[in-house]
Amino acid sequence: MASKSDQLLIVVSILEGRQFPKSQRHNLVVQAKFDGEQLATDPVIHTEQPQFCTELAWELDRRTLHQHRLQRTPIKLQCYAVDTTTSAKECVGYIILDLRSVQEIKQAPKWFPLLSSKYTKLKPALLLTMALENDTKQTELTPEHFKAKKAPPRHGSPVLSSLLPEKLVAVLKEDEGYHQIGLQDHCTDFFVLSVTVAFATKLEQLIPSTMNLAREGSDFFFYYALLGNDITSEPFQNLMSPSFEPERASVRIRSSDPVLRAFLSQQPSLQVHLCCGNHSLGSTEVSLAGLAKSSVDLQKQVATVEGAFILQPPNRAKQSLPVLPLELQPTVGVSVILRRERMPHLLYLLLLKRATTPPHLKESPIFRPPHPLSSPFPTPAQRVRLTACRKKLLHWLSLTQLVGAFSVSAPKIAIPSSSHHYCFSMDLRSIRHLNLGFTVSCMLRYAYQFFGSAAPIMTNPPVDVKRNMEVFLPQSYCAFDFATLPHQLQDTFFRVPLVVEVWHKDPSTRDIFLGTASIQLSNLLTAEKSRFLGPEGEQHWRQTFSERIPVLKAHGTNEKVAELSYVTTLEDLGLVKVQEIVVSESSKVQCSLCGAPPEPRETLEYRAALELEMWKEMQEDLFDDQLKKKELDHMQALAEEWKKRDREREALVKKKVFEYSVLEQQLQKTLADLEKRERQLAHAEMEMQRLQRELRAEHEFSMRELQESSRRLREDCAHQVELERSRVRQLEEERGRQQQQVGKYKVLEKEYQQFREQQSIRPEIRLQSEINLLSLEKVELERKLESTTKSKLHYKQQWGRALKELARFKQREQESAMTRLKKQQQELESMRLRYLAAEEKEAVKSEKHELEDLRNELNRLKQQEDKRPWAGDSSGPAVSPNESADDHLSRLLEERDTLLRTGVYTHEDRIISELNRQIQDAMASAINQVV
Known part of the structure; x- marks a missing residue:
């Protein structure tokens, strides 16, 4: 038989809860604390x-488990409601939870109600x-390795499980442009899975000291694989402050x-x-x-x-690297989004049929699965090819338009002749009057597709904003150049406001919204116009507007949380000069020349x-x-490279x-530890050592x-035996x-026989009557004698059974007293006193009963003797027992029992x-008086 493992795991399974109130702005977290170690579950929805x-x-x-059980160490579970905002x-x-009830046999889950619950009316409980x-692990774990392990995922419904294969795969439909997951007849909905690498910080912490960056190349990039497609970001060179455009890679499913x-x-x-x-x-x-998650409705x-997410260097487990604090950890911002495709399926198929693939993109890896790479990451050449193809595809998509047809032949877009060139700029100056109970790491965000x-x-970067202070926002100026018609600009500015989001x-x-x-951009159109000259002396107009507006709390409430100061400027730079016109290949441009004779300086030869x-x-x-620029570029590149190194x-x-x-x-x-x-x-x-001495002294005291106690018990037993013997002698x-x-x-x-013989000499009639009388008396006396004999025999039997029962009772009480003596020594004296008092009370009751029986029997015999005809006529009625002696005996018994x-x-x-x-003397005197 194999021996039990010495290393154990105490596993507490937190399955579900019931009778909780529903709260949309809270999550539930259960924290468990045992022996100084605290673990917690993942946040779940407060349903x-x-x-x-x-x-x-x-x-x-x-x-250690045995020691905890002796000390009754509890496992405390605390349920918290966490505000999501x-x-x-x-x-x-x-x-x-009581640790003494835990067993190695798996038990059925039980419902445990929450103590001191905040929700008193509902009485919530947890299934544990x-x-x-x-x-079975052989390695020694440090405290940071104690992490909560998740329960196995639950299986779905039986009907769905029967339709799903054990392993689902994504099959690329190259001609139709999506990945098929599941049976094609049953799975007809379209989804879009997008991955965005947004930002990165503290990347210099990942540079190994033994790595030569000049030999490997100075370009850095992010790489990941999405459904079998290798995706890379735009390369960047500066790890101290990485700057790259956030790119989103999407696949249709x-x-x-x-x-x-x-x-x-x-x-x-x-x-x-x-x-x-x-x-x-x-x-x-x-x-x-x-x-x-089943709680998200994709509809x-x-x-x-x-x-x-924290970036870990390779072979982190094999290296004994120090753990960096959180603010120095290298991180990368990643966003993964799954949504249902909003474009109707029939419209997508229509666009797909009408779209034609450009000739220069037919063999591009972006339209077919990439070939397997020799290394786990794409080479620089492959990475450049993927990036170039992505740019070509974006350019090609920018030229495609929908109005009932999908055309890719038009090389340019026509701009109306009445369009104006506008420049809109906005500067978010400062934020103040924060009305929140914590310090906000403030970041502002807005978008205006017009x-x-x-x-x-x-x-x-984000700035820290506290209550009752005004903070100026860094890098908050942005300018937009665009071309549009004046009436379209006015209509959009009056109809669509510019919404600025404030994030923590x-x-x-x-991040917390x-x-x-x-911002009502219509205020900018009603502001006063100022005139300024362009670089070529042309006349332009400028309008400027600034104000402070309230920042209203999210979720549709009108509660004010801060004030935002901004300045907006709109510049009208006149009509757009360069206009692109869509023309066909057969069209020609015809120029009409004036019929007037040209001047010498206006001839074509002079102009040429x-x-x-x-x-x-x-x-x-x-x-x-160019020479100066190249020299300047070379010097600047050398300076930048030197600064970078x-x-x-x-x-x-x-x-x-x-x-x-x-370290x-x-x-x-470690030394201090x-x-x-x-x-x-x-x-x-x-x-x-002190405990050993105390235990030894306590053991000696307990033995004494x-x-x-044993000596006292033996003496008590001897005394009881002596009492029983004296009782037996009295009975004898x-x-x-x-x-x-x-x-x-x-x-x-x-x-009586002699009397009958003497009476036999008397006359016959007298003798006959006396004989009849004496026969009746004889029968009566015989009946009384038989009754007395039976009563005496019954009394002896009852007395014998009482003695046997008393002996068995005494034996059981002695065994019970010895057992209790071994287990609980401190209760020995009180138990012995109760036992002796109960035994003495029982003996007194039996003695009283016996005394009463003897007294009744003797009174009955006395009355029988008084009724006999041969008793002396001078003798009076029997004298009743001495009442004073009975009272004296009862008083003595009561006094002894009370003590x-x-x-x-x-x-x-x-x-x-x-x-x-x-008491013995009084009982003997009472018996003698009765006899």
């Missing part, structure tokens, strides 16, 4: 029946189970809602790598399980997984010569400018200094008490007296012994 489905585990050995936590109740499991959720739950996490050449400097994993909502760009404009950027969690400020001379001078100037070296030095300082702190902490542990061991050894004496009475009856019977019930006196005390002696 009536929240689904936690989480297991929390603690590792310990059997000896302010992240404030509020305890709504707790549960205490607790079990012991053998820990044809499937159904449950099948797509099952497919995403089977998929591994999305791995995003920071690459330099063919090397990965760090990677992170983005779980796609959040997109498969109305968008499933999103986004945040700042200006020609749907990309959001954001202020960066939290590095640890997702605080509110919006609505003049243009040639001007072209020569311009070419010379351009050549000089200097910054990289400085970052590496800072990183090494920080690592050395962290030094860890070493000092060792010294503290030595002191604790010495103190524990002294404490153990046990011996003393009583039996002798009864036998004497029987002898007296026999003598009387003989006298014993107090618990102060025992049977060994002198006063109790004296009372027992007086």
